[in-house]
Amino acid sequence: xxxxxxxxxxxxxxTINGMKKLFTGLATLLLIAVVVQFYLAASGxxxxxxxxxxxxxxxxLGYSILALAIVSTLVAAIARMPGRMxxxxxxxxxxxxxxxxxxxxxxxxxxxxxxxxxxxxxxxVNGLIIVGVLGMIVRRSRQISWxxxxxxxxxx
Amino acid sequence: MTTADLILLDHAVAVxxxxxxxxxxxxxxxxxxxxxxxxxxxxxxxxxxxAGTVAVLAGRGWxxxxxxxxxxLPMLAVAALxxxxxxxxxxxxxxxGAGRQDEVDAASVVVLLTAAFAAVAGFVVTFLVGHPLTxxxxxxxxxxxVAGALLTARVLDAExxxxxxxxGEPDPAGAPDAEPRRPELSRRRFLGVAGGVVxxxxxxxxxxxxxxxxxxxxxxxxxxxxxxxxxxxxxxLRGVDAPAPGGVRREHVLTARKATVRLESGxxxxxxxxxxxxxxxxxxxxxxxxxxxxxxxxxxxxxxTLHWHGYDVPCGEDGAPGVTQDAVPPGGxxxxxxxxxxxxxxxxxxxxxxxxxxRKGLYGTLVVRPREEQAAGRLDLxxxxxxxxxxxxxxxxxxxxxxxGTEVRLRLVNTDSDPHRVALAGTSFRVxxxxxxxxxxxxxxxxxxxHLPAGGRYDLVFAMPDTSVALVLDDxxxxxxxxxxxxxxxxxxxxQDTMGWPELDLLTYGTPVPVALRTEAADRHFTLVLDRxxxxxxxxxxxxxxxxxxxxxxxxxxxxxxxDVVRFTVVNRSLETHPWHLHGHPVLILSRDxxxxxGSPLWVDTFDVRPGEVWEVAFxxxxxxxxxxxxxxxxxxxxxxxxxxxxxxxxxxxGGMHHAVGADHHDS
Numbered sequence: 001x002x003x004x005x006x007x008x009x010x011x012x013x014x015t016i017n018g019m020k021k022l023f024t025g026l027a028t029l030l031l032i033a034v035v036v037q038f039y040l041a042a043s044g045x046x047x048x049x050x051x052x053x054x055x056x057x058x059x060x061l062g063y064s065i066l067a068l069a070i071v072s073t074l075v076a077a078i079a080r081m082p083g084r085m086x087x088x089x090x091x092x093x094x095x096x097x098x099x100x101x102x103x104x105x106x107x108x109x110x111x112x113x114x115x116x117x118x119x120x121x122x123x124x125v126n127g128l129i130i131v132g133v134l135g136m137i138v139r140r141s142r143q144i145s146w147x148x149x150x151x152x153x154x155x156x
Numbered sequence: 157m158t159t160a161d162l163i164l165l166d167h168a169v170a171v172x173x174x175x176x177x178x179x180x181x182x183x184x185x186x187x188x189x190x191x192x193x194x195x196x197x198x199x200x201x202x203x204x205x206x207a208g209t210v211a212v213l214a215g216r217g218w219x220x221x222x223x224x225x226x227x228x229l230p231m232l233a234v235a236a237l238x239x240x241x242x243x244x245x246x247x248x249x250x251x252x253g254a255g256r257q258d259e260v261d262a263a264s265v266v267v268l269l270t271a272a273f274a275a276v277a278g279f280v281v282t283f284l285v286g287h288p289l290t291x292x293x294x295x296x297x298x299x300x301x302v303a304g305a306l307l308t309a310r311v312l313d314a315e316x317x318x319x320x321x322x323x324g325e326p327d328p329a330g331a332p333d334a335e336p337r338r339p340e341l342s343r344r345r346f347l348g349v350a351g352g353v354v355x356x357x358x359x360x361x362x363x364x365x366x367x368x369x370x371x372x373x374x375x376x377x378x379x380x381x382x383x384x385x386x387x388x389x390x391x392x393l394r395g396v397d398a399p400a401p402g403g404v405r406r407e408h409v410l411t412a413r414k415a416t417v418r419l420e421s422g423x424x425x426x427x428x429x430x431x432x433x434x435x436x437x438x439x440x441x442x443x444x445x446x447x448x449x450x451x452x453x454x455x456x457x458x459x460x461t462l463h464w465h466g467y468d469v470p471c472g473e474d475g476a477p478g479v480t481q482d483a484v485p486p487g488g489x490x491x492x493x494x495x496x497x498x499x500x501x502x503x504x505x506x507x508x509x510x511x512x513x514x515r516k517g518l519y520g521t522l523v524v525r526p527r528e529e530q531a532a533g534r535l536d537l538x539x540x541x542x543x544x545x546x547x548x549x550x551x552x553x554x555x556x557x558x559x560x561g562t563e564v565r566l567r568l569v570n571t572d573s574d575p576h577r578v579a580l581a582g583t584s585f586r587v588x589x590x591x592x593x594x595x596x597x598x599x600x601x602x603x604x605x606x607h608l609p610a611g612g613r614y615d616l617v618f619a620m621p622d623t624s625v626a627l628v629l630d631d632x633x634x635x636x637x638x639x640x641x642x643x644x645x646x647x648x649x650x651x652q653d654t655m656g657w658p659e660l661d662l663l664t665y666g667t668p669v670p671v672a673l674r675t676e677a678a679d680r681h682f683t684l685v686l687d688r689x690x691x692x693x694x695x696x697x698x699x700x701x702x703x704x705x706x707x708x709x710x711x712x713x714x715x716x717x718x719x720d721v722v723r724f725t726v727v728n729r730s731l732e733t734h735p736w737h738l739h740g741h742p743v744l745i746l747s748r749d750x751x752x753x754x755g756s757p758l759w760v761d762t763f764d765v766r767p768g769e770v771w772e773v774a775f776x777x778x779x780x781x782x783x784x785x786x787x788x789x790x791x792x793x794x795x796x797x798x799x800x801x802x803x804x805x806x807x808x809x810x811g812g813m814h815h816a817v818g819a820d821h822h823d824s
Contacts, residue, residue: 048545053791063699077307083185083260086311094178101171104731105164 019079020145023089026072027141030092031134033065038127062099069093081144088137095130099123159216159749159768160731166209166224170279173202173232177239177272184243185265185312187258189250196243196268203236203275216749217770219685219727223289227297228278235274235301239267262312270305277301286687287729288705296362299355306351374802375712377680377722382715387807390480393781394472395494400444402527403495408447410436410462412484412506412518413454420554425544427517428456435540435551435571436520439504441496443527452489459483460518462492463507465611466591466761467522468740469494471781471806475507476739478810479782479800483508496524500592501567501613503540511573511790517542519571535562535620539636540569541576541608541629548576548629553636560622560640567615568627570608573789575733575764578606578614579654582625582647585618590662593742596756597667605657609764610735611788623647628654663748666756673744673774674757679720684736686765686787686797687729693796700796701730701787707796714785714801720777728765736771737762737788738801740781743773762788782808 040058047054073089081089102123109116157165176199184192210229214221243264250261277297285293374382399405410430417427417434430436441447453460461483463475473492477483484490505519521538535558539550558564565588570576584602588594591613608614618625620640624647627636632654637646684703691700693707700707716722724743726736742759746752748771765771786798 074307077311080311083311087182087185090178094174101167104167107731 016079017145019075020081020141023072023075023079023081024138024141024145026068026075027089027134027137030065030068030072031131031138033061033068034127034131034134037061037065041124041127062096066093066096066100069096081141085137085141085144088133088140092130092133092137095126095133098126099130102126159213159220159770160766161768162209162213162216163220163729163731163768166206166213167279167282169202169206169209170275170282173199173206174272174275174279176202177236177268177275180239180243181265181268181272184247184268185260187260189247189261192264192268193244193247193251196239196247199268199271200236200240203232203271206232216768217727219287219683219770220729220768222287223281223285223293224278226289227281227294231274231298231301232271232278235267235271239271242267260312262309265312266305266309269308270301273301273304283688284690284699286689286702286705287685290705292362294362295358299358299362302351302358303355306348306355309348373712374715375682376715377682379680379715379717379720382804385805387805388780390471390781390806390808390810392472393470393806395470395492396446397493399446400495400497403442403444403446405446405448406439406441406496408437408439408449409452410449410520411452411454412456412460414456417517419544419549420551421547421549423544423547428513429517430520434517434519435542436504436518438520438538439522441522441524443496443499443524445496445524447492447494447496447522449492450489451484451492453484453486455486456513456518457486459485459488459508460506460513461490461508462504463510463739464492464494464502464504464522465737466500466502466613466742467494467498468742468779471740471779471783474739474781474783476782476784477508479784479808480810482810498592499524499526500589500594501538501569501615502592503569503571503611503613505571507784509794511794514571514790515543515573521567521569523567533562535564535638536567537565537636538567538569539627540571541634542571543574548572548633550627550629550634550636553627553634556636556638557642558620558638558640560620562620563617564620564625564638565615565617566627566636567613568608569613570610573610573791575610575735576608577630577655577659578608579604579628579657580616580618580625581628581654582623583618583621585616587614587660587662587665588617589613589615590758591742591760591762593759595666595758596669598665598756601660601665603657604660605654606660607764609733609762609788611737611762612735612760612764631655662755662758663745663751663753664755668754669757671744671757673721673776674746676721676774678723678774680714680716681723681725682714683725683727685727685729686734688732691796698795701732701734701792702796703799708786708793708798711796711799713799715804716777716801717804718777718780721774722777723772723774726763726765726771726773728767728769731767732792733767733789734765734792734797735762735788736765736786738775738785739783740779741775741777741783743775746772746774748772777803780806782806 037058040061044055044058070093073086073093076086076089106116106120109119176195180192180195180199183195207229210221210224246261246264277300281293281297412430413432415427415429415432416424417429418424427434439447449462451462461475461477461481471480473494474480481490502522503519504522506513521540523538535556537552539552541548541550568578584600586598586600588598606614622640624637624639624644626647687702689700689702689705690697691702691707692710693700703711728734742761745758745760745763749769763771780803783801784798785801786793
């Protein structure tokens with residue numbers, strides 16, 4: 001079971017390498033999406049429409065990011081990225097899910113209550129942590145996905 | 157502890173459970189056996205706590221725990237037990253120095269992470285699916301958890317088999333010694349195949365059930381089937397064309413048009429108006445008058461209609477687009493005609509894409525006074541509350557003067573989608589009417605706040621004292637002041653901390669009077685479980701506001717027969733307030749959270765079902781038609797929380813709600 005899937009050799013290896021690159025691509029896309037997400041949050045905050053409507057794009061992109069993060073984790077697992085990488089991708093997915101949870105918890109304290117505001121502030125901090133984790137994933141996965149291929153080329 | 161608190165606590169324990177199991181799995185994969193063992197113990201304890209919160213929550217009603225009891229907990233229990241039995245001894249052995257310390261114990265990691273996946277799956281099902289749990293959901297969920305376990309095993313298999321760590325860090329496990337592994341590998345292969353069979357089987361069952369015919373389009377509520385035979389179209393259910401003896405004909409033209417409106421605060425807003433003002437032209441009548449309103453749509457994109465909120469008009473006058481009429485497009489018109497038999501405070505608003513139209517200003521007030529009332533020497537103010545650009549305002553508010561002793565009536569109308577808190581400082585008062593209907597024996601109260609649901613109305617009455625009185629909205633968002641003399645000072649500032657006042661419970665307010673409906677056996681009983689979840693809304697998937705797990709127009713119609721005594725049990729599983737509104741009928745409040753209404757009979761058209769609450773209401777089916785039955789938080793209705801109550805033998809030529817909703821989707 002384990003002997004076939006060496007990185008870089010044979011058709012299975014090719015597919016695996018392709019998956020690794022796909023993962024790197026997904027992680028980069030996620031990072032960009034999260035940056036856009038910050039922009040949407042800020043523009044929503046200064047929109048005069050009611051909150052539900054002003055943050056509609058932010059919310060939609062948020063759900064998309066969650067779906068993408070889960071897909072990325074699965075791709076990482078299928079591509080046999082190192083366990084730590086899969087763990088990081090899973091962590092990113094978890095942190096994205098936490099963004100919704102923070103919102104729900106803050107809302108549960110009641111609209112406009114100060115405790116709710118304080119809890120909701122964590123949403124922004126968590127957003128920064130997500131950027132950090134994704135940045136780490138992108139940097140490391142680029143090394144993993146391209147280095148062996150380059151070395152292969154140099155050898156041949 | 158309130159049910160809402162319990163729901164939150166249960167969510168918190170669920171999150172903790174996920175974190176604990178993941179932590180145990182990750183530490184085990186980092187070869188920290190001792191720490192992993194401690195975390196396993198913690199995770200088991202949290203899983204037990206989760207069972208505890210579910211048990212307590214079950215006491216508040218099966219609706220709150222069904223998916224947890226039938227799927228989430230059993231799945232977690234099996235996975236946690238497996239983790240305890242498999243990973244427990246292995247981890248303990250490792251802490252005592254047995255086994256290869258430098259190698260990842262794949263079996264332990266897999267069972268611990270599988271428990272984490274089970275915990276996640278249970279939580280996700282609660283959040284995304286809610287009530288009711290279907291076999292389809294259960295099958296797919298189990299398939300996903302097992303697939304997650306298999307994938308984890310496969311990844312670990314590769315890693316522990318000594319594949320060099322691609323990150324460039326050589327695997328400390330070194331070269332694999334394949335020989336002694338062989339028996340374990342074949343066992344793994346067996347488990348892998350078995351797991352694969354479970355995944356494919358469960359997923360196949362789930363998908364197979366998805367293409368199975370959906371739930372019936374009609375909910376009979378335990379009553380008889382619909383009769384076949386000629387149906388009356390709603391277009392035949394129109395209002396009478398003459399006032400009652402002694403009444404007059406009150407004709408109005410309401411032209412829906414865009415306009416820039418100056419608020420009392422001096423701010424200009426781009427509004428949608430009736431006759432160029434927000435609120436639109438106030439409609440007033442004396443009991444028995446005939447109200448005739450010609451609605452003209454001048455330039456409102458999409459369309460408009462007029463719905464007479466709380467007024468039990470014949471169905472053809474109800475203004476539900478696609479159900480009782482076609483929505484009125486720009487250039488079109490529609491005439492509404494009905495007799496003002498019902499006294500009290502009501503309002504009208506567009507019912508087409510109303511989550512946008514009403515917010516932008518397409519609403520107005522409707523007040524019908526009794527024939528014998530003496531207007532002289534009274535101050536009677538109609539005060540619609542509306543939020544413009546995030547600022548709550550009271551139209552017709554500001555300052556009024558009424559000499560001491562004057563009988564004052566303040567008619568509050570909440571035209572927003574969220575509830576408001578109202579307080580009257582500087583006098584004692586009575587809540588004379590709720591939703592237009594007089595209460596029995598309302599007592600004098602003071603220092604008490606009122607919770608005004610979205611769409612609801614309260615009539616507050618008091619005799620003017622010789623000091624100023626202030627009506628305070630929310631935390632002083634807006635204030636209406638009545639002074640005994642123009643130069644009288646503001647009310648006592650000590651009375652200003654109105655947010656700290658207790659809230660009036662209308663279920664215990666006033667004098668109880670026997671009402672036959674309260675004890676009559678119900679001919680039909682419908683349960684509406686309100687929640688959030690993934691559902692189809694207008695033909696596309698959404699994180700919807702759902703009724704029994706569905707969004708409009710896929711929520712089954714509720715069928716009633718004329719003369720039926722109908723009961724609703726309305727359960728709010730979500731963390732948001734849902735002001736429930738049935739068109740065409742007032743409902744009698746029977747109980748809230750099992751506590752019977754012990755005050756004046758409370759007839760309302762909109763009742764706020766707050767998070768975790770369970771309301772029982774009843775009404776007599778005495779107004780034939782097809783009636784919208786929805787959440788009056790209008791964005792919620794748009795996001796799926798809307799269905800219809802249909803009388804047996806009534807039909808609509810307008811293509812139904814589906815058509816209406818489809819249309820409104822294009823405009824919004």
